[in-house]
Amino acid sequence: MTYKKLPILLKPVLALDVEFIEASVLFSLKPISPLGDIDPDRGVINDPESNVKGENVARKILVTPYFRGSTVGPYILFALYRKKQAPSMIVVERIDPMLITGCVISKIPLYKAKNILSFKELSGLKVKITRNGEVYVRERSISSS
Amino acid sequence: MYLTSVEEKMLNGEEGEAVSIAMKVLVKVGEALGAEKLIPIAHAHVSGISYLNIRDPGLEFIEYLSRTGAKVKVYSTLNPSSFDSELIELFNLTHEEIEKQVRIINALIKMGFDPTLTCTPYYLRKPKKGEHLAWGESSAVAYANIVLGARTNKEGGPLALFAALTGRTYYAGLHIEENRIPRIYVKVKTNIDNAVKAGLLGYYVGEISRGRVAFIEAKFPRSEMMMKSFSAALATSSDNPLAIIDGISPETSLLNKDYIEEAISVDDSDLREVMARLSAIRRNKISMFFIGCPHLGLKELEYVYDVLSRQGVKEKIILSTSKFIYNVAEKKGLINKLKELGVIVIKDTCPIVSRLKIEGAIKTNSVKAAFYIRRLHGLEVVLDDL
Secondary structure, three states, X not given: OOEEEEEEEOEEEEOOOOOEEEEEEEEOOOOEOHHHHEOOOOOEEOOOOOOOOOOEOOOOEEEOOOEOOOOOHHHHHHHHHHOOOOOOEXXXXXXXXXXXXXXXXXXXXXXXXXXXXXXXXXXXXXXXXXXXXXXXXXXXXXXXX | OEOOHHHHHHHOOOOOHHHHHHHHHHHHHHHHOOOOEEEEOOXXXXXXXXXXXXXXXXXXXXXXXXXXXXOOOOEEEEOOEOOOHHHHHHEOOOHHHHHHHHHXXXXXXXXXXXXXXXXXXHHOOOOOXXXXXXXXXXXXXXXXXXXXXXXXXXXXXXXXXXXXXXXXXXXXXXXXHHHHOOOEEEEEOOOOOOXXXXXXXXXXXXXXXXXXXXXXXOOOOOOHHHHHHHXXXXXXXXXXXXXXXXXXXXXXXXXXXXXXXXXEEEOHHHHHHHHHHHXXXXXXXXXXXXXXXXXXXXXXXXXXXXXXXXXXXOOOEEEEEOHHHHHHHHHOOHHHHHHHOOOEEEEOEOOOOOOEOOOOEEEEOOHHHHHHHHHHHOOOEEEXXX
């Protein structure tokens, strides 16, 4: 399997504890409120206005501009983690105390991107992200996309 | 971030999994906010106690922490819950909701929290000027900063819980003196002479200050009810829970004209405009008058009794306070006197975080309550003083 390195460098906020992960990208253009937008039992996005409504966040690289909403948000991420429905990684443009809290207690690696729009065309594709924030995509994924 | 050797040990899990998670959250949040170190706190106060707010995910997380055997490291208190166990008939809750609320409280008490459930932790332990706290109830945070000159940020979600388990918080925001210096000067050209007006002023200042600390020149009496009303309303409309009131706040010496970016004046018409937005037009019949947001202190209970015994009680009145103040008032015979007037006193809960059986509209003297009851419960709310 060959990989192409993309011109994206993510900044680790809560770095991976392994060398890299490989997972599908779930790109939500609309900021996510864990309380209300994600089903805490099944991990499904149920925001009717979301471009990824009905998609599951479980084991995905969840990319969105930022998280919003209630201070219950961290508990929702924890519920996903306990039910093994948590994303493998979260990538955002803006971090906030509630998101950091949620990711720490749910053991979700958190990375910052300068501009998440560079992930838009990667939505649904498998990408590899290294601990220091380098992003790779499978060559075959690009040609078949 | 610089950590002491004790803090390093907590982070590395030498004091158990819960303390390690708590430390990691504090360090990461602190780093994100530019903090160079952690600081010891004297008192943690945790919000998000009501099962109606945090539901199963919150219950599960709190029980998980409790099961690890984690204990609080400093004096730690809790916000109100969703019902008063001695007046359960007033609340519209299922058996399951009550059972889960009890589980949340029991898990927290097992961790060493004071069992009183109140938004007025300053009556349980009065913070000193300059003391560092990690509090998570916005009205209490504002009161501690504004009226007592203590230092606390508004710690949302489980952050105050993590501060309780480590005895630390991150050194950022309102813990740093420079961030407490007023940047906007507000001259109030109307007398602040009741709790509603104090609340409207707090709400207005919170809106116009846009995150900056305001210095307030006003005829503002040292009335407990008015200071609490102002603080709670300011924290409702602003994410920066500090203002400095001339003649009230202990930190008036922080005023330095070189730092003032804007000066504005407030008159009656500004407060009437806020009133028009927050106080609903009466489509429904008012079903009760609610007083006690924030929870009433002893002097306020005495004041309310004094007014009601002179005016007479013409409508259903519900007061809310903490179990701590209730017990003191009961020993003084005050609770019985209020009951004789037909007044209901609920404790350790309030209409915002609970689900009271209410039909129609609510009247209250609290701007904060007016804001949240309408949004959270869809009820009409009318602002009025005693």
